[in-house]
Amino acid sequence: MIPLGHYLVVSAILFAIGTAGVFLRRNLITILLSIEIMLNAVNLSFVAFGRSHGTVDGQIITFFVMTVAAAEAAVGLAIVIALFRHRESLNPDAFTSLKW
Amino acid sequence: MPDTLLFYVFSAVAIGASLLVIGQRNPMYSIMLLITSFGALSALYIQLDAPFVAMAQIIVYAGAIMVLFLFVVMLLNAPQEDAAQWDRTHPLRRPGVSRFGAMLAALLTVQLVWALLRVTDAGAAVGGRGDVAEISSVRSVGRVLFTDYVFAFEATSVLILVAMVGAVVLAAREEKR
Numbered sequence: 006m007i008p009l010g011h012y013l014v015v016s017a018i019l020f021a022i023g024t025a026g027v028f029l030r031r032n033l034i035t036i037l038l039s040i041e042i043m044l045n046a047v048n049l050s051f052v053a054f055g056r057s058h059g060t061v062d063g064q065i066i067t068f069f070v071m072t073v074a075a076a077e078a079a080v081g082l083a084i085v086i087a088l089f090r091h092r093e094s095l096n097p098d099a100f101t102s103l104k105w
Numbered sequence: 106m107p108d109t110l111l112f113y114v115f116s117a118v119a120i121g122a123s124l125l126v127i128g129q130r131n132p133m134y135s136i137m138l139l140i141t142s143f144g145a146l147s148a149l150y151i152q153l154d155a156p157f158v159a160m161a162q163i164i165v166y167a168g169a170i171m172v173l174f175l176f177v178v179m180l181l182n183a184p185q186e187d188a189a190q191w192d193r194t195h196p197l198r199r200p201g202v203s204r205f206g207a208m209l210a211a212l213l214t215v216q217l218v219w220a221l222l223r224v225t226d227a228g229a230a231v232g233g234r235g236d237v238a239e240i241s242s243v244r245s246v247g248r249v250l251f252t253d254y255v256f257a258f259e260a261t262s263v264l265i266l267v268a269m270v271g272a273v274v275l276a277a278r279e280e281k282r
Contacts, residue, residue, distance in 0.1 A: 006230030007112045007152070010221065015116045015149070017217040019123055024213050026127035028206025034132040034178060038139055041170070042123050045146055048158070056153045057231040061246050064158050065254055068246075071165050072261045076268030078170045082177045083275035089181050090278075 012053035019046035033085045033095045037078065044074045112152060118145035132178050136171055143167045153231065154241040 019042055026039030048067045055063015085095070092099050122142035129135045143166050150159035239245055250258060 007109060009229055009231045010224060011112065011116075012149070012153070012231065013221055013224065015120065017214075017221060018120050021210060021214040021217060022120070022123045022127060025207065025210035028210050030127055032130075032132060034174065035127065035129075035135055038126055038132070038135055038174065041139065041166075042126065042142070045143065045166075048162075049146060049149060052150055052153050052155050052158055053231055056155065056240065057229070059236075059240060061240055061249050064155050064246055065250050067155075067158050068161065068250065069254075069257060069261060071161060072265060075165065075170055076265055078173055079268050079272040080275065082173060083272035086177060086181065086276045095181070 009053055009057045012049060016046045016050040016053070019043075019049065031096050031098065033088070033097060034082075036097070037081050037085070040081075041074060041078070044070055108152065112149070115145040115148040115152075118142070119149070133175070136174050136178065140167045140171050143171070154237050156241055157243045157246050 023039045023041075023043030023046060026042065027036050030036055030039065048070055051063040051066050051070070053063070055061065055066075088100055089095060119142045122138045122145065125138045126135045126142065129138065143162055147159040147162040147167075150156075150162060
């Protein structure tokens with residue numbers, strides 16, 4: 006069997022990749038994708054811990070994380086569409102003014 | 106042994122695909138690679154005796170959320186990052202704020218490694234405790250979901266309704282008056 010620590014390491018690496026993506030990319034859609042990577046890393050931790058404790062709670066929290074991710078993606082992409090309509094750009098550096 | 110091998114293969118696929126996601130300039134490729142990463146992750150969930158989560162990962166994440174992303178990328182028709190206008194340099198070699206961000210990401214990695222080294226029972230194999238059939242069956246997941254977590258479940262439905270209304274309001278074209 007695979008030790009719990011290995012799952013946690015994979016989860017940590019994925020989370021770090023997601024964080025790096027949020028900081029380094031200059032594209033709103035890629036930033037949202039990086040957030041999805043981070044949420045998935047957390048999901049993997051939840052399921053691994055739940056399995057290691059012998060309960061289903063980890064899977065249920067994962068289910069809630071997925072629904073929240075769906076809501077976040079819907080609202081985030083709506084904001085991206087609205088921003089793109091005003092500026093014709095996806096670069097977050099283009100949105101520096103508070104009002105247009 | 107095949108279990109361990111499969112774990113390493115799918116972990117490598119998930120991590121590699123995620124790395125390529127943030128390495129791409131074209132969001133279309135990023136989304137395709139992220140779907141690959143989600144597929145590998147769902148294989149890991151199956152190894153963890155969580156078939157419900159694995160299927161939800163494929164159907165909800167790869168099937169619904171990623172299609173939403175693809176739809177927006179196609180709708181906006183902006184495949185490339187505005188590289189020419191702002192920067193063509195590699196993100197790690199960019200000055201100022203970006204380097205600070207990269208430093209923060211590296212700091213987070215160091216912290217995570219430090220925390221993982223302090224986990225005492227990290228060597229214990231998962232699946233030591235609990236009955237596999239009891240944990241992995243959708244029936245038991247559903248029973249706990251609709252009894253212990255029923256309030257959270259209902260609150261989630263309200264959240265999704267609010268998100269739907271919010272998305273429609275935000276993305277709707279402003280009417281000319």
